[in-house]
Amino acid sequence: MNNRLELHDITRTFADGGFQRTILDRLNLKVAEGELVAVMGPSGSGKSTFLSIAGGLLEPTGGEVLIDGKSIIGQDKQALSELRLRKMGFIFQNANLIPYLKVEEQLMLVAKLAGSSKEACAARADELLQKMGLTHRKNAYPHKLSGGERQRVAIARALMNAPAVLFADEPTASLDASRGLEVVAMIAKQVKEQRKSAVMVTHDDRVLPYCDRVFYLEKGKLTEHPV
Template sequence: MRHRLILNEITHTFEDGGMQRTVLDRLSLQVAEGELVAVMGPSGSGKSTFLSIAGALLKPTSGEVLLDGESMAGKEKQALSDMRLHKLGFIFQNANLIPYLKVEEQLMLVAKLGDMSRAKANDRIGELLHKLGLDHRRHAYPEKLSGGERQRVAIARALMNDPAVLLADEPTASLDAGRGMDVVGMIAREAKERGKSAIMVTHDERVLSLCDRVLYLEHGSLIEKY
């Protein structure tokens, strides 16, 4: 089985009031293609640090992250930025859409940054908006969208460059139960249909039935309870 994201013996420490604090302690995880893994844990347990390291936004104190078999260790800032653009899709708690860009323009910006041809970008935009039920919102500004629609646009933006790995940080926090299930269902289907690895940090127990595994971050390590 192919694992598109692998974290090996990840440790991360930082200084807190003159003391060294260990947030992640030799944490290891392999996420297979087609798999959606939920990560839960109390506030302050290191979930944000974990996701930042998995997404090449933060360098661990020690250990190695491999993305599609390629190590992130020792890479220059620009190389990591390129990996994030082409290999990683981020979905955040808040959609964080650019207020002055229409839905289509939000996605086209990502395509341009990824050097995608305009013809291919138009095809991809049409495909994603249709799949996410947003055809009729193609030319709408974010202020005209509902909360669920904005989150679906954020998912489309994360998928625009067909990343190998999806990382979602509390994607249902601002949604009601029905919309939350819809959003996580979309993430799960995208992982399975297109062979992606997906990790979702969440407090929302309502959506756990849609996940392949549920892990808890405790004392710097991941523990599987389901």
């Protein structure tokens, strides 16, 4: 089974009042295709830093990040942008939909940026909206959607360019309990069906049964815990 995401000896330090503070300390993680991994930890433990490095948004002080076996470290901004567009999908806690675009247009925009044809974009958008149970909402603007619907649109948008890896940052934070479970169940289902590797940062232990493995990040170290 392929590891679509690998982090090797990831370290992140910064200067704090004349001292070097270590946020991530030689952190290692491999996420196989079809696997959803949860990362938990107290506030300030470095979860956002970890996710930013794994997603190519932040350079580590040391170590290597591999997506589909290729290192993303040391790439220029344009190459990283292309990599994020084609190989990574991001789901944020507040969906981050564009307010003036309809649901279908949110998805089409992502595919157009990647250079897909209009016909291919439309077919892919229709397929994903059907899977997410959103076909009847394709012409709705974000303000007309419920919180759960907005997050389902965000999942569809993240999957639009068939990325290798999905990153979810507190995807249930703005939802009630039942909607939060529904959203994570949807993410887990798509990860399994489409053989993605996925990492979800969360504080919500109710969603852990949907995850294949659970890690805790504390004092710069990542420790696996039983699901």
